[in-house]
Amino acid sequence: MVHFHLNPSLWAVLLAFTSLQPCSADKRVDLIVRPDGGNVSSPIMYGLMHEDINNSGDGGIYAELIRNRAFQSGDESRYPVTLDGWSAVNGAKLSLKKLSQPLSAALPYSMNVAVPSSSNKTVGFANAGYWGMDVKVQKYTGSFYVKGAYQGKSFTASLQSALTGEVFGTTKVPVQKAGNDWVKYDFNLVPEKAAPNSNNTFAITFDAAGVRGGSLDFNLISLFPPTYKNRPNGLRVDIMEALAALKPKFLRFPGGNMLEGNTLPTWWKWNETIGDLKNRPGRAGVWGYPLSAGLGLVEYMQWCEDLNLEPILAVWSGLALDGGELPESRIDEAVQSALDELEFLTGDASTHWGGIRASILGHTRPWKIRYVEIGNEDWLGGGSTGFENYKKYRFPAFFKAFQEKYPEIQLIASPSVFDGMTIPKPAGGDYHPYLTPDNMVSSFNKFDSLTRDNLTLIGEAASTHPNGGIGWSGNLMPFPWWGGSVGEAIFLLGLERNGDKVIGATYAPGLRNLNRWQWAMTQIQHAADPALTTLSTSYYVWKLLGTTAITKTLPVTATTGGIGPLYYVAGETERGSSVFKAAVYNSTEPVAVSVQFAGLGEKVKQPHKKTATATLTVLTGPTNPYEYNDPWKHNNVVKETKTKLNAKEGGIFSFTLPQLSVAVLETDGE
Ligand SMILES: *[C@@H]1O[C@H](CO)[C@@H](O)[C@H](O)[C@H]1NC(C)=O
Ligand SMILES: *[C@@H]1O[C@H](CO)[C@@H](O)[C@H](O)[C@H]1NC(C)=O
Ligand SMILES: *[C@@H]1O[C@H](CO)[C@@H](O)[C@H](O)[C@H]1NC(C)=O
Ligand SMILES: *[C@@H]1O[C@H](CO)[C@@H](O)[C@H](O)[C@H]1NC(C)=O
Ligand SMILES: *[C@@H]1O[C@H](CO)[C@@H](O)[C@H](O)[C@H]1NC(C)=O
Ligand SMILES: *[C@@H]1O[C@H](CO)[C@@H](O)[C@H](O)[C@H]1NC(C)=O
Numbered sequence: 001m002v003h004f005h006l007n008p009s010l011w012a013v014l015l016a017f018t019s020l021q022p023c024s025a026d027k028r029v030d031l032i033v034r035p036d037g038g039n040v041s042s043p044i045m046y047g048l049m050h051e052d053i054n055n056s057g058d059g060g061i062y063a064e065l066i067r068n069r070a071f072q073s074g075d076e077s078r079y080p081v082t083l084d085g086w087s088a089v090n091g092a093k094l095s096l097k098k099l100s101q102p103l104s105a106a107l108p109y110s111m112n113v114a115v116p117s118s119s120n121k122t123v124g125f126a127n128a129g130y131w132g133m134d135v136k137v138q139k140y141t142g143s144f145y146v147k148g149a150y151q152g153k154s155f156t157a158s159l160q161s162a163l164t165g166e167v168f169g170t171t172k173v174p175v176q177k178a179g180n181d182w183v184k185y186d187f188n189l190v191p192e193k194a195a196p197n198s199n200n201t202f203a204i205t206f207d208a209a210g211v212r213g214g215s216l217d218f219n220l221i222s223l224f225p226p227t228y229k230n231r232p233n234g235l236r237v238d239i240m241e242a243l244a245a246l247k248p249k250f251l252r253f254p255g256g257n258m259l260e261g262n263t264l265p266t267w268w269k270w271n272e273t274i275g276d277l278k279n280r281p282g283r284a285g286v287w288g289y290p291l292s293a294g295l296g297l298v299e300y301m302q303w304c305e306d307l308n309l310e311p312i313l314a315v316w317s318g319l320a321l322d323g324g325e326l327p328e329s330r331i332d333e334a335v336q337s338a339l340d341e342l343e344f345l346t347g348d349a350s351t352h353w354g355g356i357r358a359s360i361l362g363h364t365r366p367w368k369i370r371y372v373e374i375g376n377e378d379w380l381g382g383g384s385t386g387f388e389n390y391k392k393y394r395f396p397a398f399f400k401a402f403q404e405k406y407p408e409i410q411l412i413a414s415p416s417v418f419d420g421m422t423i424p425k426p427a428g429g430d431y432h433p434y435l436t437p438d439n440m441v442s443s444f445n446k447f448d449s450l451t452r453d454n455l456t457l458i459g460e461a462a463s464t465h466p467n468g469g470i471g472w473s474g475n476l477m478p479f480p481w482w483g484g485s486v487g488e489a490i491f492l493l494g495l496e497r498n499g500d501k502v503i504g505a506t507y508a509p510g511l512r513n514l515n516r517w518q519w520a521m522t523q524i525q526h527a528a529d530p531a532l533t534t535l536s537t538s539y540y541v542w543k544l545l546g547t548t549a550i551t552k553t554l555p556v557t558a559t560t561g562g563i564g565p566l567y568y569v570a571g572e573t574e575r576g577s578s579v580f581k582a583a584v585y586n587s588t589e590p591v592a593v594s595v596q597f598a599g600l601g602e603k604v605k606q607p608h609k610k611t612a613t614a615t616l617t618v619l620t621g622p623t624n625p626y627e628y629n630d631p632w633k634h635n636n637v638v639k640e641t642k643t644k645l646n647a648k649e650g651g652i653f654s655f656t657l658p659q660l661s662v663a664v665l666e667t668d669g670e
């Protein structure tokens, strides 16, 4: 072995040579970022969107563990009421009953548990949860309602294995009174032992001798693990933590198609999602299952509070997915419902709906609503007349009412300027690109031609199909994949360049239940087992760009090279740092980049400030751009590297970015 003895400065030259100008990189881009002359961006550039699509609400972020807890339907012609999820324990006979004295008008059905005269000592029923339940040594909070004569001393609530029957935790719930009225029982349950997997059930059993030959009726059987910020009726901790790490700024809810409903009578009636759970009838969901409405309007607002999000409240615009529409003579019904909803959220306690919020829900302080979207994809849903009528009388009716009553609210029409709607000022539009990565990349300039009067929300976006893929049922990828995620990054850089024309952008759908899904694309996938709560390639890209959101753009000029295959934007963040954000797509070789922050160059000249530093974060992926994060493999194909860079004279930072990479260079504080 031969040891070369190089002097340190020669090493530095060699290192600089390899990192700045690798032999293979003859692509160069030299850029100057000016400190002034940019535009102020939307304060809510990156956010979230949610609707209950295939159990991302019930069985997803809504932490309720019991499936079909109150035998709801919302539309019995579509979803017959069933005992789905329930099974008998020790020979009890379970049946659905529509009693003459139901628990509430909203919950007409209940489960009758009959005890045969020759049964075991204890009997009852169990629930399988949403494809299992996570059992840990932690406090579970439960409740149920019972009606009927029971001579026993207590009910027993327990969590147990569905595979072996092993009981992990159990608690006795003492009987208060038995009789012909519904009685509510609340209990806590702390298992002594964690379950080895999520194949578990929750059971309620009781003393058969106490009812022998008779029966008891049960309803609204509920069990929650600890929730995010310990909210009663709250949200799942692991999913909320993953969302919080994206540092989002807004939440668009409750949809999506969810808002519209399948038929005219089954739209998302906000007034039926509030208050005591026993007064929520539930809804006919539009993704193949009925909904509990446990994740209702107030829970969405609390989600916003807990993650410090600006609500983008979508209100129903009088259209159903089957094409049903309110005629012009009845559109005021939908407008009135929206105005009532606004009063419920933002009115003080002296108003009718504000009073209901304050007195029934104890939320005396009104919420703030700054953004309201009228409908969802009205250019697409509703058959041939849907869009025409949206333009003709549906949107105008809302526009007029809101201009009069809530002129300070930013209204958003559900189509965008790209969908063929001229949107009246000062309303914005909503654009939903579900594209191939190539089309994401070629949309980089799409917003350049717009003006600030064409304000647009990107209320849903994702790379869905690989290049060349077509059609909703075409060759969708099984999960977000690296090449698709880089395509999204470039689209987002294009938006950030035009941050003064954009209301905000969100991936959709952000959550996916691994047991039941319609859309393969997601940021976070989950199941009953929290170990399966995993992050897609797109999550990492949106997180990097979202946590460095530009609040003011800075002009960039190229002295060598230009846009493509390096796509970029520069600006300031809310932290006061300067950022340069870039991604490489379709490059046959790495791209050598130099970025001069001209403002920093000035500062560096000052005697007290000798060197300026910046942190370069680069996301790279696998060689095969179709690779993805597979929750069952627990792999992460996205690699993140962070490097501290020193500026050369004039505030110049130099680095090389490989094909299919996403990078953010952020200047460090003083
Ligand atoms: C008693 O319980 C056992 C175990 O769950 C079950 O196999 C059996 O069928 C029950 N007996 C009756 C009479 O239901
Ligand atoms: C039970 O667990 C096994 C693996 O431990 C899994 O394959 C199966 O799907 C689980 N079943 C349910 C109902 O969760
Ligand atoms: C998701 O919901 C759709 C209904 O929109 C249904 O057709 C599909 O089977 C569901 N997906 C799964 C995996 O259950
Ligand atoms: C909720 O409001 C709608 C009209 O906006 C109305 O049709 C419905 O009856 C209301 N629900 C209840 C339970 O009052
Ligand atoms: C990327 O390269 C492929 C193959 O040359 C080409 O078909 C495609 O249009 C390119 N996409 C973009 C966005 O440049
Ligand atoms: C953008 O807004 C301007 C001013 O309101 C309008 O004239 C123009 O048609 C809008 N552009 C598009 C593409 O709709």
Ligand SMILES: *[C@@H]1O[C@H](CO)[C@@H](O)[C@H](O)[C@H]1NC(C)=O
Residues within 6 Å of the ligand: 037, 038, 039, 497, 498, 553, 554, 555, 556
């Ligand atoms: C600021 O907006 C103006 C007008 O739309 C535009 O010409 C200019 O390029 C923008 N500057 C930056 C740095 O984005």
